[in-house]
Amino acid sequence: MTFSTSDREEYTPPSSSSVQGSQPCCRFEFDEILLATKNFNESLVIGHGGFGKVYKGIIMIGSSLVKAAIKRLDSMSNQGAAEFWAEVETLSMLRHFNLVSLLGYCNHEREMILVYEYMPNGTLADHLHKLGTPLSWLRRLKICIGAGRGLHYLHTGTGIKVGVIHRDIKSSNILLNESWAAKIADLGLSKISPINQPSTCVDKIVKGTFGYLDPDYYATGMLTRKLDVYAFGVVLLEVLCRKRAVDRSLDEDQWGLAIWIQERIKEGNLRHIIDYDIRGQISPESLKVFVRVAERCLHSNPKQRPTMAEILLSLESALILQDKFNIPFEGFRKTISGRIVDLLPCSFKGKISDIYYDPYRSESKFSSDCKTINETAVSTDLADNTLLPETIENSADSRNRSLVIFEFDDLKKATRNFSLDLFIGRGGFGYVFLGWVDTNTHAPVESSDDGVAVAVKRLSIDSLQGLEEWQSSITI
Known part of the structure; x- marks a missing residue:
C-alpha cells in the first residue's frame, strides 16, 4: 500500500521554465493521448499503481512514432497534482541510463497524464512474484547493480546541482528494458535534496510503501537519503528470496520480509531463505557479500547504513566473486x-x-x-x-x-x-x-x-x- 496526501484542486504547478528544466519535455495534447491509447482501451493496460493505470501506446514525437508507457491519474487516487508536477519537474532535469526517461506530459482540465519510455520487460516485482520468470543469480545481481546506479545518480546529483531522495524505492518501481537493464521509475513522491546536506526536513506526513518503509523515518519523519537505502535493502532481500516485502506466507508474527530475514540470519539459517531456483548457482563468497550489504542497509541507525556508492562497490564485488566461481580457471x-x-x-x-x-x-x-x-x-x-x-x-x-x-x-x-x-x-x-x-x-x-x-x-x-x-x- 502506498500512502500520501495531496490536493488536486489547490496545488499550483511550477513555472514553465521550472518544468522544462535542462532537458526537452514534450507537452502533449489530450487528443494525442486519446489516439495513442485508443481512447484508453482496457486491452492496452500494462500496469496499475498508486497514481493510476498505465497504458501501452504509440505516440508521435517530432517526426517519429515511439512506443510509450502512458500513466493516467485515477480520479480515486490518493496522489494528485503535487505528485504529478513533482515527477514532471524532477525527471525533466535528470537523464541517466538507469532512470526511466520522461518523454512528456499532458495537463488537460482534470486529466493529468505522464508519458514515459516503454519498458518491454515490465517491473522486477512482476517477474519475481507474478510471472515466475526464471532469473539466474547473475541476472539478479546485474539488475540490482543497475538499479543501484540509478539511485546513486539521484542521491549524488551527478550532472545536476542538487540530489534527489526517491522516497518510494520498491521492486515495482524498478523497470526492465529489452536487455533486462534496470531503470528506476516513479519519482512522484521524490524530494529534491541539496547534496551537501545529510537531511532535508522533517515530513509532517510520512510517505512511502509498507514493507519498504524505514522505521526510523516512520518514527521521526526525518527525510534523508538513508530511507532510500533501507528500501533498497528490502529490494535486495526480495531478489535473493523471491518473497514479497510484506508476505503472509512468512511467520505469523513476522510478515515483514526485513524482520523475518534478520531473524533467520541471527539463527545462522541463511541457506533456507534463498530462492530455491538459484540455491545451486550462488557462490558462498558472493552470497556472503550480498547478504552483508543488505543487512547493513537495514541497520536501525540510519547513520550506520552505507551510501549507495558503498553498496555499489559491494554488489560489484559480489558479481566478481560469482564470476570467479563460474569460471573454471x-x-x-x-x-x-x-x-x-x-x-x-x-x-x-x-x-x-x-x-x-x-x-x-x-x-x-x-x-x-x-x-x-x-x-x-x-x-x-x-x-x-x-x-x-x-x-x-x-x-x-x-x-x-x-x-x-x-x-x-x-x-x-x-x-x-x-x-x-x-x-x-x-x-x-x-x-x-x-x-x-x-x-x-x-x-x-x-x-x-x-x-x-x-x-x-x-x-x-x-x-x-x-x-x-x-x-x-x-x-x-
Missing part, C-alpha cells in the same frame, strides 16, 4: 591477482576489485558498431589508478595529457595473446588481462623487470556495452 585469477597486488605501490591500500570498480558503467544495448572495434583494447597504467581524485584535479597536466594509442598486435604481445594465465577480471565491458609495456616507448615487454604493469580490458563479443561506452571511458 579460477586458480589462474587468484595467482595473477596476487601478482598485481605485489606490483602495486605501497601507498595503495585498496582491494584488487577497487581498480576495476566503475559505478557509472552503462548497461546499454550492444551496438552493431562494435564490429568495428572487436580488435580494440584499452590499456591503463596501474600506477595511475593509485592517484586520488584530489591529486588528479590539482594536476594541470593530467587533464591535458594525451593518451597512448596502442596497436592491437602490441597488446596481444603484451598479454601473450590474451593468455588465460594472465586473466585477472571480468566486467560488463569484457575481460581484463595483465600485461607489460616499456615505461618510455610503451612497446610490449616480457615482464615487470623490463617495464610497467598494465591492465588491458578487451570488449567481449557478448557484452551489452560497445562503442559508445568505449569512447565515453576514453573521453572522461
Whole structure:
C-alpha cells in the first residue's frame, strides 16, 4: 500500500521554465493521448499503481512514432497534482541510463497524464512474484547493480546541482528494458535534496510503501537519503528470496520480509531463505557479500547504513566473486591477482576489485558498431589508478595529457595473446588481462623487470556495452 496526501484542486504547478528544466519535455495534447491509447482501451493496460493505470501506446514525437508507457491519474487516487508536477519537474532535469526517461506530459482540465519510455520487460516485482520468470543469480545481481546506479545518480546529483531522495524505492518501481537493464521509475513522491546536506526536513506526513518503509523515518519523519537505502535493502532481500516485502506466507508474527530475514540470519539459517531456483548457482563468497550489504542497509541507525556508492562497490564485488566461481580457471585469477597486488605501490591500500570498480558503467544495448572495434583494447597504467581524485584535479597536466594509442598486435604481445594465465577480471565491458609495456616507448615487454604493469580490458563479443561506452571511458 502506498500512502500520501495531496490536493488536486489547490496545488499550483511550477513555472514553465521550472518544468522544462535542462532537458526537452514534450507537452502533449489530450487528443494525442486519446489516439495513442485508443481512447484508453482496457486491452492496452500494462500496469496499475498508486497514481493510476498505465497504458501501452504509440505516440508521435517530432517526426517519429515511439512506443510509450502512458500513466493516467485515477480520479480515486490518493496522489494528485503535487505528485504529478513533482515527477514532471524532477525527471525533466535528470537523464541517466538507469532512470526511466520522461518523454512528456499532458495537463488537460482534470486529466493529468505522464508519458514515459516503454519498458518491454515490465517491473522486477512482476517477474519475481507474478510471472515466475526464471532469473539466474547473475541476472539478479546485474539488475540490482543497475538499479543501484540509478539511485546513486539521484542521491549524488551527478550532472545536476542538487540530489534527489526517491522516497518510494520498491521492486515495482524498478523497470526492465529489452536487455533486462534496470531503470528506476516513479519519482512522484521524490524530494529534491541539496547534496551537501545529510537531511532535508522533517515530513509532517510520512510517505512511502509498507514493507519498504524505514522505521526510523516512520518514527521521526526525518527525510534523508538513508530511507532510500533501507528500501533498497528490502529490494535486495526480495531478489535473493523471491518473497514479497510484506508476505503472509512468512511467520505469523513476522510478515515483514526485513524482520523475518534478520531473524533467520541471527539463527545462522541463511541457506533456507534463498530462492530455491538459484540455491545451486550462488557462490558462498558472493552470497556472503550480498547478504552483508543488505543487512547493513537495514541497520536501525540510519547513520550506520552505507551510501549507495558503498553498496555499489559491494554488489560489484559480489558479481566478481560469482564470476570467479563460474569460471573454471579460477586458480589462474587468484595467482595473477596476487601478482598485481605485489606490483602495486605501497601507498595503495585498496582491494584488487577497487581498480576495476566503475559505478557509472552503462548497461546499454550492444551496438552493431562494435564490429568495428572487436580488435580494440584499452590499456591503463596501474600506477595511475593509485592517484586520488584530489591529486588528479590539482594536476594541470593530467587533464591535458594525451593518451597512448596502442596497436592491437602490441597488446596481444603484451598479454601473450590474451593468455588465460594472465586473466585477472571480468566486467560488463569484457575481460581484463595483465600485461607489460616499456615505461618510455610503451612497446610490449616480457615482464615487470623490463617495464610497467598494465591492465588491458578487451570488449567481449557478448557484452551489452560497445562503442559508445568505449569512447565515453576514453573521453572522461
